[in-house]
Amino acid sequence: MRSLIPFAAVDPKTRLDSVLTADERAAFARVMLRSVCATLHETGYEPTVLSTASLDDTALPASTAVVVDDQPLTAAVNDQLAATEPPTLIVMADLPLATPDAIRRFIAASDDAGNDADIAIAPGLGGGTNALVVREPAFRVDYHGASYLDHHEIAADLGATVETVDSRQLATDIDEPSDLAEVLIHGDGPAREWLVEAGVELDTGDGRVGVRRS
């Protein structure tokens, strides 16, 4: 199956700016991208990174293709969907908790007893779409707003079946400071290591655990 990892290369992860500087956000976004590339490689895929700008400065795992397209995310992904035959797997670049097991279970759940769902979605927190399998050739994405609900509607308009897959690890996209706590608690790869080296640590209070910088 073809696999795509869309990546916003310029000024990424602005909602982390209370914890990380602009340079740090750029570096951390690339560490997460590398982590997702490595996870897909380990799962047996050869991902293509669909980047808004050149990644010549970024060491990616060998045999990772990069396509540069400076259009907004939705248009860039849809051009890729239009240009190739399904199925296509699309995985967001900010999922450092994604593991080969989580990806395998996502793909397996999208293929229930041989009845492939036309669309499989691993939702993100807050209505996003973090991983997607597209088997319906006419399906197009819309990542703006509550994309999980929009993707259901788009599929329904096409008469396409949708399978929603239940994964915390795929739901945890890293956008906000509280998400960094998830990486510190549950991560075991380079993204966690990067945060620890940057002095980001858990801040245990009364409610959910947050982060602070030492």
Added chain:
Amino acid sequence: MRSLIPFAAVDPKTRLDSVLTADERAAFARVMLRSVCATLHETGYEPTVLSTASLDDTALPASTAVVVDDQPLTAAVNDQLAATEPPTLIVMADLPLATPDAIRRFIAASDDAGNDADIAIAPGLGGGTNALVVREPAFRVDYHGASYLDHHEIAADLGATVETVDSRQLATDIDEPSDLAEVLIHGDGPAREWLVEAGVELDTGDGRVGVRRS
């Protein structure tokens, strides 16, 4: 397997106070409790609600036992663990996205090819422990702070094996206003219905979807 649902009956869900009044929080907490009771019943369990106060005012599904214990959560659960033989399933009362499928997958994953993990955990967002299977008789809980990490340590001290189960539906405990968006987006039961009737609706902005009241 014995199943427990701990429930904080007095002034629950204080972190929702920007959206719901005290009476509404009490009502909504009971709707979520009923939802979790019904889910466990559907999955084949006969849950016991371990409540900090009498629930005579609350209609629960038939054959739901209630034990009143006004101790803090951790002490109340540990007294139950000490008083009965394992295994015990403990499911938090604020998981309206829990479904029979999610509970079944949690139990199945805790029993990997016949090798029962001594402890199985479905983590909550922010380091919590939302569902737990305890098969090790000496294990005791500690729900304060980053309980997910603490439960790993407690298990390690006992030489007990731990299986962490990857479920967004079990990870989504409803504590903060943004969690209500998850119920509106992904829920299909009485908790979602209650929120809709209370005028809580999705607020779609640039980042994650939140909620507002109409």
